Amino acid sequence: MLENSIFLILAIFLIGGGLTMVWSRETIISAFGFFVAMLAMAGVFALLGNSFLFLAQIMVSVGAVVVLSMMVITAINLKEENLPDEPNKLRWIFFTALIVTPFSLLMYRTLVSVHQNFAHTSEGYGSLKVLGEALFKDWVLSFEVISVLLLAAMVGAVVIARKELSDGA
Amino acid sequence: MVPEPFFALATLLFSLGIIGIVSRRNLFVVYMSIELMLSSVNLVLVIFSRLRGDMDGSVIALLLIGVIAAEAALFLAIIIHLVRISRSVDSDAFDELKQAKESR
Structure with missing residues (x-):
């Protein structure tokens, strides 16, 4: 309740x-x-x-x-005045919602039918210990790849967002 | 636990994200809609992890949070760059990759 x-x-x-x-x-x-x-x-x-x-x-x-x-x-x-003027915003939102509705119904039905098709167990869930073991035993490669990805994203963000220097200096 | 309301919530959030991407032209709203869609996928992962009772889904969700952070940094850098070159956040202002109908 x-x-x-x-x-x-x-x-x-x-x-x-x-x-x-x-x-x-x-x-x-x-x-x-x-x-x-x-x-x-x-x-x-x-x-x-x-x-x-x-x-x-x-x-x-x-x-x-x-x-x-x-x-x-x-x-x-x-x-x-720098914001985009969107005169038909409500109409756009309404019709997009109309188009998206069947798709989201399909998605909902798919999720429900998927969950009805496997065995449910719930023991030892949610404890930090189990998550840490899973993260550093089975998923350690993904974990390291994510760290490299974060580093690459940081370097990329700095390169993209910095001010252009004059003539390649 | 009854998972159907959680599925409905995740689906609604994903649809809201699609609506935001398609119907708005403000770049920030587009960016936040993408983030919302990613988070709803994250929610689905956590729900399935809870239903199955193993932590693998939660680990994927945790890694996905890292991906979301990387994506946010890049997207905000791109927005800063675009605003710097044209002083606008209108996504219609950036159509240089559009098929060249009338060449400049």
Whole structure:
């Protein structure tokens, strides 16, 4: 019962944050909706009993990604006239939603039918120890590859975003 | 635990992401919609990991959070670059790769 109500509150925050993000004209309000959605997503992870992902979501997605987005938005400091004018925004959103609806129904049915087709067990789930063992035994190659990917992304971001020096100097 | 509401939530978030990508022209909204879609996929991974009771799905979700961080850094760098060259976040302003109908 308590679980249901918590899920309902988190779902309202997630959907509301997502809608604000898609709907709002002001970029910083979109970013705030994104922030709320990511935070509620961390709550859903906690509700699923996965404490470490809850922490990782808050630290990485909320603490790094969303804050970085907000910092970039405020640093760019777009004026009202630099925002794209979207006169038919509501119409676009409405018709896109109309087109996407059957696809999302298909996706929902696929997910439900997939989960009905394998054995369910739930023992020893969610403890940090089990996750650490899985991460550093079976998935250690992926873990190292992710670290290389992060390094490459960092170098790439610096190269892309730096100011162009005059004439290749 | 009943997984159907969680699946419905993940599906809704993914659809919201698609709607944001297709219907908005603000680059930041496009970027955040992509992030939302990635996070909903993450949610599906965690749900399946919970249902199966093994941690492999959670480990993939954890690695995916790292990928999301890398993607965010690159995307924001690209947005900064684009804003610097044309002072706009309109995705219609960046059509240089479009098929050259009227050449300049």
